[in-house]
Structure formats: C-alpha cells, structure tokens
Amino acid sequence: MDPSSSGIQEPFDLIRLSLSERVFVKLRGDRQLTGILHAYDGHMNLILSDVEETIMIVEVDDENATAGPKTVNVAKRKMDMLFVRGDGVILVSPPSRT
C-alpha cells in the first residue's frame, strides 16, 4: 500500500526531499516563514537561509470586539540565516513538485 504519488515512507521523508529547497513554514503565534532549508532534526529544529518572516498582527476593534477580528496587520522582515526551534513549528510545506 505504497502511496501512489511518491515513495514517501514516513513524514520526515517529505522534509528530507526538501533540503536545499525553498519551504513554507507555519509557526505558532501567527507567524510564517519562507526560506531555503539547510538542515533539520527529529524535533523539527530547522536551519533556514534567505528567510522572510510574515507576522499576522490581529487588532480587535473595541467596538466590534464581538464581530471577530477585523483589522489584520502584516509585518515582514528578512533574515539571512535562522535557527527555528522545533516546538514552534506547526506545518512545513515543500515547494510544489509536479
């Protein structure tokens, strides 16, 4: 019962196949990263280079507090090299392979 598409045996294979590729990383705290994956380990600690971090800052209007978040500010910053501690990682997506 091999998965039809590719020879992925375990989830970490997805990460291994993404080494040296640009990956998308979703982090806790409404943060996202894109960067080139250089290394990872079993904790999902990551080493990324040429990183852009996107931080979603939700400002709830006082008057509309019950109507849900209305204002979303996006902050971005770039970093040359980054170590990401694994426990902050929610999702990693490799570049789309077709």
Next chain:
Amino acid sequence: MEDDNSPPPPPEQQPPPPPSHTGSPTDFLKGVVGKRVIVRLTSGVDYRGILSCLDGYMNIALEQTEEHVNGVVTNRYGDAFIRGNNVLYISADEPL
C-alpha cells in the same frame, strides 16, 4: 390489566450496521493511509487532504492539502508536513 396495548416493538429501525473496521487506533490509522482525511489541530484549523503517511509522534504527511479556517479555505499545499504535537484528531473523509 392485560398489557395488550403495550407499545409495539420498535420497528425495524435498526442501528446502522456496525462499522466494518473494528480494532485498535493503530488499525484505524493504517486503514486511512492513502485516503482523504480531515486533520484538526488544537488551534481549530482543519487540514483536508490525502494522508500520505504518519509516524509514532503523529507527524503527518498530507497531499493535495487544503487549509480550512472557520470553514473557509485559506491555503492550499501540494504536500504538507504537520508536526504531530499540534494534532487534535484525524477523521476519515471517505468510506473506509
């Protein structure tokens, strides 16, 4: 008083047949590999896609993944690795 007016036995409104998959959680997980699943994270975000594989930490590899927040598709990923500690449940999205 004779109880000949007792309520009729319940009609053949039988419960649905028992699920064909009985067994351990591991058996369930083996059964859904390669199938469409819904993975809900503790944050409430849902990921719908085809379950490629998973491991003992419940790290998950999904294909053709859609990210749903409050029922709205917010992102799509060809492949996605989900770190297991974030997983609340894995639900089968098609008959097993």
